[in-house]
Amino acid sequence: EIVMTQSPATLSVSPGERATLSCRASQSVGSNLAWYQQKPGQTPRLLIYGASTRATGIPARFSGSGSGTEFTLTISSLQSEDFAVYYCQQYNKWPSSFGQGTRLEIK
Amino acid sequence: EVQLVESGGGLVQPGRSLRLSCAASGFSFDDYAMHWVRQTPGKGLEWVAGISWNSGSTDYADSVKGRFTISRDNAKNSLYLQMNSLRVEDTALYYCAKAPFGVLLIEYFDYWGQGTLVTVSS
Numbered sequence: 001e002i003v004m005t006q007s008p009a010t011l012s013v014s015p016g017e018r019a020t021l022s023c024r025a026s027q028s029v030g031s032n033l034a035w036y037q038q039k040p041g042q043t044p045r046l047l048i049y050g051a052s053t054r055a056t057g058i059p060a061r062f063s064g065s066g067s068g069t070e071f072t073l074t075i076s077s078l079q080s081e082d083f084a085v086y087y088c089q090q091y092n093k094w095p096s097s098f099g100q101g102t103r104l105e106i107k
Numbered sequence: 108e109v110q111l112v113e114s115g116g117g118l119v120q121p122g123r124s125l126r127l128s129c130a131a132s133g134f135s136f137d138d139y140a141m142h143w144v145r146q147t148p149g150k151g152l153e154w155v156a157g158i159s160w161n162s163g164s165t166d167y168a169d170s171v172k173g174r175f176t177i178s179r180d181n182a183k184n185s186l187y188l189q190m191n192s193l194r195v196e197d198t199a200l201y202y203c204a205k206a207p208f209g210v211l212l213i214e215y216f217d218y219w220g221q222g223t224l225v226t227v228s229s
Contacts, residue, residue, distance in 0.1 A: 034215035043202065043219040044152070055217065087152060091213045095168055098152035 002026050002090050006099035012107040015078050021102045023071040023088035032092035035064055035073045038101075039084040047086075048073065075104075109133040111203045111220030118226045119193055127223055129186040129203030134218075137161075137181035140206035142216060143188050145199035145225075155201070156188065160209035171197075193227045200224050 003026040013019045023033070035048040046055040048064035051071060061076040075082055083106050088099040115127040127143070142157040156167045156177040165177055176189040186203055201223050204216035 032213075043221050044216075045219075046215065046217050049207075049215045049217075089152070089215060091215050094166075094213050096154045096213050096215075098154075100151050 001095060002029060002093055002097050004088055004090055004097055004099035006086075006088060006102045008102060009100075010103045010105060012105050013078055014107045015080060017078055017107075019075040019078055019082075019104055021073040021075075021086050021104070023066075023073070023099050025069045025071075025090055027093075028068045029090040029092035031067050032090060033064075033066070033071050034089045034091065035062075036087045036089065037082075037084045038087065044087065078104075080106075109205065109218045111205065111218060113201065113203050113220045113223035116201065116223030116225045118228065120229050121193060121195055121227055123193055124189070124191045125193060125225060127188040127190065127201055127203075127225070129220055131184045131186065131203075131205070134205070136184040138209050140209055140211045140214070141177075141179060141186045142204045142206060143177060143186075144202045144204050144216065144219070145197075146202065146222070147199045150199075153199075157206070157211050158186070159211035164211040166211060190225070193225075195227050198225060198227045 005024045007022045031051040033051045036044040038044045052064045063074045065072050085101045087101045110132045112130045140159050143155040158165045158177045174192045178187045203220040205218040207217050
């Protein structure tokens with residue numbers, strides 16, 4: 001199974017600032033990577049698929065980049081509603097696998 | 108609006124069975140593959156099982172293969188997960204998740220339900 005490692009585990013950022021979240025795969029997953037946002041008590045929400053394509057209705061301040069084993073989710077100017085846990089998922093090789101999450105908190 | 112509503116979770120003893128259901132609305136259910144994904148505080152998110160649009164293909168994580176069965180009823184816009192021989196380690200919040208395509212692929216999930224909690228304990 002491909003192991004997905006996210007860093008940091010917790011990221012403290014002030015509203016209006018940029019946040020950069022990382023995800024590393026234990027082997028190449030090409031561009032078959034998705035990002036999800038999960039707020040407390042809520043369901044995961046798809047943000048990005050194909051490493052860089054925003055899902056329907058996702059604001060342009062969310063962007064994804066990377067390929068192979070190194071990926072980044074960038075939130076350009078943090079809004080209050082963006083503070084949540086973010087997960088990456090590879091869907092290149094069976095079984096699909098998720099990272100352990102990065103908690104984005106208000107500084 | 109896509110809605111996925113899970114039900115059927117609860118407290119069950121090890122070795123017993125439970126059947127989860129997911130009621131779908133707001134999209135053409137019979138056009139898309141569907142999956143079950145579970146979440147625990149310790150292990151995080153784990154894909155459990157998937158089924159193609161027409162039930163022609165199913166797939167399972169090794170951890171549940173031979174114990175869990177995924178099925179669907181397109182006439183009822185419903186997805187199911189029959190869980191047998193439950194173990195303590197199956198304790199989790201179980202989500203129903205919609206795939207972006209009809210064929211069963213290793214894929215991402217574009218919509219998720221709110222989840223139903225399964226607790227396996229004596």
